[in-house]
Every structure is written in structure tokens, then in C-alpha cells.
Amino acid sequence: MDRLSSVLSAFRPKATSISALHCARQGEHLALSADSSYWLYLVTGGLSLTAQENSRTELKEGDGVWLATGQDLSVSLIQGIHGQSTLLVCEFDFATKALNPLLDLEWQWVKVDKGDEIAQQLAPLKTILLTESLQPRCGSQVVTERLAEAYLVQMLRLFIQHQKIELGLLAGLSDTRLARAIVAIHEQPQQAWQVASLADQAGMSRSVFSGLFKSTMGMSPMAYLTSWRMRLAAQRIKNGDRNLAILSDELGYQSEAAFRRTFKKVIGVTPGDIGRQARL
Known part of the structure; x- marks a missing residue:
């Protein structure tokens, strides 16, 4: 993609x-x-x-x-x-x-x-x-x-x-090296990505990759991974995907409880809140 x-x-x-x-x-x-x-x-x-x-x-x-x-x-x-x-x-x-x-x-x-x-x-x-x-x-x-x-x-x-x-996701996608890592996150959010494996995707050393990613995207690689997973989850819930056990597994979380905690922390509301808002 x-x-x-x-x-x-x-x-x-x-x-x-x-x-x-x-x-x-x-x-x-x-x-x-x-x-x-x-x-x-x-x-x-x-x-x-x-x-x-x-x-x-x-x-x-x-x-x-x-x-x-x-x-x-x-x-x-x-x-x-x-x-x-x-x-x-x-x-x-x-x-x-x-x-x-x-x-x-x-x-x-x-x-x-x-x-x-x-x-x-x-x-x-x-x-x-x-x-x-x-x-x-x-x-x-x-x-x-x-x-x-x-x-x-x-x-x-x-x-x-x-x-x-100059800053944000479009800036990250403008850099061919960072783009390889970002697209890998987008295509395989369930993967147990680490900074080292994302740096390998970008063809860069871990330290250089981390510094460039944060200065360009405004957040660390792992923070972006979490943010993308939770935003993707919220969008899917909004569109009618209500099975949180399956959704959390597909996004790389070993337990639904951990998924729920992370979702509330990142999105600011619970998965149930998103579902109820979508039904209004």
C-alpha cells in the first residue's frame, strides 16, 4: 500500500x-x-x-x-x-x-x-x-x-x-525513510513493533530514527503506534465493530482489559461511549 x-x-x-x-x-x-x-x-x-x-x-x-x-x-x-x-x-x-x-x-x-x-x-x-x-x-x-x-x-x-x-503525519510521510516505518504501522498495527524493528523498516539506526521520528511527527514511534491503534479502533467501533475481544486481539493487545485502559487514556472516552455516540 x-x-x-x-x-x-x-x-x-x-x-x-x-x-x-x-x-x-x-x-x-x-x-x-x-x-x-x-x-x-x-x-x-x-x-x-x-x-x-x-x-x-x-x-x-x-x-x-x-x-x-x-x-x-x-x-x-x-x-x-x-x-x-x-x-x-x-x-x-x-x-x-x-x-x-x-x-x-x-x-x-x-x-x-x-x-x-x-x-x-x-x-x-x-x-x-x-x-x-x-x-x-x-x-x-x-x-x-x-x-x-x-x-x-x-x-x-x-x-x-x-x-x-513540516510537522505531523504528512511531514512524516514526506520522508521516504520514515514513511516506510509509518506505513508498516498502518498496514500491520497488530505487530509487536519495537523502536528497533521500526528503525529496520526505515533503514536507519535506532537512535537516528527515534530522533528524526519525534522531531518530524511530534511524538515518539511507540506513542504513534499506540495512537494509531486506538484511533483505528475508535473508527471501527464508530462504524459498527462492537466485539472488543476480537478488536483488541487484531490490534495487538493480549487482553481486552489492557485494550480498554489504553483506549480511555488515548481517546479520552471509553469504547462504549464511542459506540453510543455512533448510534445517536
Whole structure:
């Protein structure tokens, strides 16, 4: 399995909403759910986006920004821009931030400028997406949602290829050595992995591997292994897998009790809580 598919097979993005925000005055408010991931693309005009913690970015026509998790944004026209600015807003259900390691990030904004090589490679797909979303035709909703999902996957692939991200899972997957160890964890979470065996997967010494993994991923190899197992378990429980004895065994735990303790420590709630939430 390739680097990105090893994650997306467990946490597959689903487009839930594609809409256009038309801004003609200052002080617009854009409420983006913290449980969703977003791609914002400026179709026309120029806008300044400011989050509550004062993270800020400016978008000019053709620029876009990925928000790993949604925030409340203040939207203002850039000085000198006259008339209406149009912002394409693509919302994705990508599992919650608590579950999907792709969203467990120190950074919140990933900007793709119009002249960026990533933007150039995304251009053909972007053109079709804009046509379907801004000029609706028969079946456009379904077509647009699938196009948006393909667009996001292609964009994440390019983030990895161009080493766009400096910290977190996408950064780890951008390093071919670390990626071998990370994919091994993703594909075989039940294995009794140790730092030494993961370092062997990466083709590195144990000490160098441990240092690079922690500085890139923000956690130790064994902490990531535990986190991946528990997030995978939570996702499976959420999707209806309720047999904890089998699930704990398949994820490398010798007892259900040990699995339950680790789950509560990592996820913050019990497996039963996840199951009940899924049924609501």
C-alpha cells in the first residue's frame, strides 16, 4: 500500500458540502465546523481571512487554503478590491480531529498560491470542479462531491511530494525513510513493533530514527503506534465493530482489559461511549 492510501483506507474523506460565499462588504462571518476539514478557493476578487486566535491569511484570485479543522473566520475584502469576491467552500467529513492523525496538527492553514507548482498541477481538476459547482447541471451535486474528494486527495498527495508540511503525519510521510516505518504501522498495527524493528523498516539506526521520528511527527514511534491503534479502533467501533475481544486481539493487545485502559487514556472516552455516540 502506498504512503497516502495507508491513511485514507482508514480515514476516507467525504465531501459533505460544496458552496460559494459571495462577499461584497467588510466584516462577513464564516462559521466552519471544528469537526470538518475545509478547502477554500478564491474564485474572484481578494479576501482576508482571520481566525479568532488571530491567524490570518490573504487570498487573491486563484489562491486557496486548506484548513485541517474548521474555525470561525472573519472575512474582509482586501483593500483596493472593488465589487464582489467569490469564495468556493468545500467541506469534508474526514473523521473528527480526535480520530484522524492527518488533522492532529500544530499548523492550521496550508496556503496554495496561484503560481505555486501545486496549484498548476491541480489546475485541470480545479477547472472541472469550478464548472460543476458554479454552473449546476443535472447530477451536478454528486459529480461535484466526487470531484472535491478527488481534488483533496490529489492535493494531499502533492503536499507530500513537495514536502509542503513540516510537522505531523504528512511531514512524516514526506520522508521516504520514515514513511516506510509509518506505513508498516498502518498496514500491520497488530505487530509487536519495537523502536528497533521500526528503525529496520526505515533503514536507519535506532537512535537516528527515534530522533528524526519525534522531531518530524511530534511524538515518539511507540506513542504513534499506540495512537494509531486506538484511533483505528475508535473508527471501527464508530462504524459498527462492537466485539472488543476480537478488536483488541487484531490490534495487538493480549487482553481486552489492557485494550480498554489504553483506549480511555488515548481517546479520552471509553469504547462504549464511542459506540453510543455512533448510534445517536
